[in-house]
Amino acid sequence: MYKIYKYIYNDFDWKTYLNNYEDLRNEGINTKEKALQHWNNHGKNEGRTYKNININKNKNININKNININKNINKNINNDFDWETYLDNYEDLRNIGINTKEKALQHWNNYGKNEGRTYKNINTLLSRNLFDYYINKYITNKSNHPMNIPINITNNNYDIYTTFDFNNISFVGNKDCKKLSRNDINILKKIKSFIIIIDFQQIGGGVSVFLNTIIKKYKNFNNLVIIRNYNNIYYVTINDEYLLFNYNETNIKHFLSNNINNISKIFVNHILGHNFNFLNYLFTLNKEITTITHDYSLIYKDPQNFFYDFKNENLINKNIFNINKFNKIITQNIKNLNIYNNHINDKNKIILSDLPDFKNSLNKIKTNNNKIIIGIIGTITKIKGIHILIYIYNYYKNKNNSNININIVVFGKCLDGTSTYTENITQQTYNTINELNELLIKYKPNLLLEISLWPETYSYTLTLSMITQLPILCLKKNIDCVVEDRLSRYNNSYYFTNIEEFDILLKTKKQDYFYTIDPYIYYNNFWDNYFIKS
Numbered sequence: 001m002y003k004i005y006k007y008i009y010n011d012f013d014w015k016t017y018l019n020n021y022e023d024l025r026n027e028g029i030n031t032k033e034k035a036l037q038h039w040n041n042h043g044k045n046e047g048r049t050y051k052n053i054n055i056n057k058n059k060n061i062n063i064n065k066n067i068n069i070n071k072n073i074n075k076n077i078n079n080d081f082d083w084e085t086y087l088d089n090y091e092d093l094r095n096i097g098i099n100t101k102e103k104a105l106q107h108w109n110n111y112g113k114n115e116g117r118t119y120k121n122i123n124t125l126l127s128r129n130l131f132d133y134y135i136n137k138y139i140t141n142k143s144n145h146p147m148n149i150p151i152n153i154t155n156n157n158y159d160i161y162t163t164f165d166f167n168n169i170s171f172v173g174n175k176d177c178k179k180l181s182r183n184d185i186n187i188l189k190k191i192k193s194f195i196i197i198i199d200f201q202q203i204g205g206g207v208s209v210f211l212n213t214i215i216k217k218y219k220n221f222n223n224l225v226i227i228r229n230y231n232n233i234y235y236v237t238i239n240d241e242y243l244l245f246n247y248n249e250t251n252i253k254h255f256l257s258n259n260i261n262n263i264s265k266i267f268v269n270h271i272l273g274h275n276f277n278f279l280n281y282l283f284t285l286n287k288e289i290t291t292i293t294h295d296y297s298l299i300y301k302d303p304q305n306f307f308y309d310f311k312n313e314n315l316i317n318k319n320i321f322n323i324n325k326f327n328k329i330i331t332q333n334i335k336n337l338n339i340y341n342n343h344i345n346d347k348n349k350i351i352l353s354d355l356p357d358f359k360n361s362l363n364k365i366k367t368n369n370n371k372i373i374i375g376i377i378g379t380i381t382k383i384k385g386i387h388i389l390i391y392i393y394n395y396y397k398n399k400n401n402s403n404i405n406i407n408i409v410v411f412g413k414c415l416d417g418t419s420t421y422t423e424n425i426t427q428q429t430y431n432t433i434n435e436l437n438e439l440l441i442k443y444k445p446n447l448l449l450e451i452s453l454w455p456e457t458y459s460y461t462l463t464l465s466m467i468t469q470l471p472i473l474c475l476k477k478n479i480d481c482v483v484e485d486r487l488s489r490y491n492n493s494y495y496f497t498n499i500e501e502f503d504i505l506l507k508t509k510k511q512d513y514f515y516t517i518d519p520y521i522y523y524n525n526f527w528d529n530y531f532i533k534s
Contacts, residue, residue, distance in 0.1 A: 194223035200272035218531035361515035375445030378461035385451030
């Protein structure tokens with residue numbers, strides 16, 4: 001879980017921080033709290049600054065005053081360190097005043113080598129070396145993750161109860177709820193029962209997609225009271241349509257205790273933003289509490305760790321919050337238990353159920369491209385393989401590497417910390433399945449990529465990719481994980497571990513047709529039983 005306020009900077013200028021970095025604004029970071037959260041969790045380690053970049057650059061000010069340059073730093077660096085090429089590769093470093101060999105060397109030792117940066121010319125790196133680096137660093141050996149799957153878990157496969165048309169419904173929930181008047185707040189007294197949902201701040205991603213699909217259907221059968229924590233203020237909505245009020249922690253506890261007879265159960269969608277005192281308080285209400293393994297926030301300090309991070313016990317939330325308190329723990333795929341199983345004592349609590357999701361293909365679209373169009377669906381970040389994508393782009397940009405023409409299209413957006421290496425990659429965002437279908441028809445991809453560097457717990461974008469029936473070229477994970485398990489049932493998936501293998505697949509597996517996506521979401525009996533029956 002993020003610790004937003006562990007480190008507070010009295011001079012933190014959040015507006016200047018966002019003005020400095022367009023990619024943060026594009027990501028929806030638009031408040032002081034979000035900016036401070038990003039600075040603490042990522043920005044300071046990425047060499048970003050909340051000082052005015054242009055002023056500091058012109059005055060040649062050393063922004064990072066708190067770090068003393070180690071005079072013996074050369075002992076820890078290769079003799080071939082090319083500091084000028086290092087700075088040429090990364091505009092963001094030059095923008096924060098790193099402009100000498102000593103500063104470049106300092107950044108490389110403290111941050112660069114751990115961030116996967118290079119002091120070799122990016123466009124001329126040997127292909128296998130770069131891929132081997134990411135394979136070795138981000139993906140652990142299969143033998144380190146033995147299977148330990150219990151046989152007594154509840155299994156809920158697709159048993160269709162109904163479908164829901166999401167053609168023109170945005171994936172992210174309604175952030176602009178109608179605020180109720182003082183008199184209207186008494187509406188809860190008229191409701192005989194409701195389900196409490198604990199959620200994170202509405203920042204998108206698969207967690208928000210899931211909750212949005214739940215609300216859109218089940219608000220017609222039950223009342224869903226959703227609680228989120230923004231900077232220690234708890235916002236309470238009904239079905240994400242009406243904002244009841246915002247409370248401090250004391251008042252939100254009073255609200256829950258005063259309505260305890262009307263609470264049928266509690267569903268914890270995500271704990272990001274909530275403090276552990278409040279989460280532990282929920283278990284004193286003597287209600288059935290269920291959670292879902294959207295990511296690893298229930299166990300680890302960071303909800304999204306690279307593959308290799310799961311061997312580091314220092315990243316576990318020990319003695320703070322215990323996942324075993326939940327009455328039920330829903331997981332979307334059996335391979336999630338490779339990690340979760342080591343932390344759950346009573347395996348009878350585990351329920352295996354598919355998520356509400358799209359399922360069917362729609363119309364066949366034939367393509368006749370002059371170039372090979374490589375597509376990738378979703379927001380592509382460092383943990384989603386942005387460096388792999390950038391390398392693929394640069395590899396084919398160099399005409400000496402290949403005699404074929406390609407274009408890369410991201411059906412979403414790239415967030416690489418700087419636009420330096422992704423500004424020439426086509427990026428097209430979408431909010432509905434209808435919009436995604438229109439983009440697919442416009443750009444006509446010949447194949448799709450899957451290059452994530454963390455063990456996905458489900459991946460809605462993988463569902464969309466498979467529905468197109470296009471070939472999916474997947475970066476080999478080398479462990480038993482969800483992505484490889486789902487792709488094992490998809491007969492048009494292919495794996496690569498280096499650029500040479502990728503290049504062969506690109507030339508031999510490209511396809512001249514795809515299918516659009518049927519905008520109906522399918523719900524199985526488990527979700528109907530949970531959210532319709534109180």
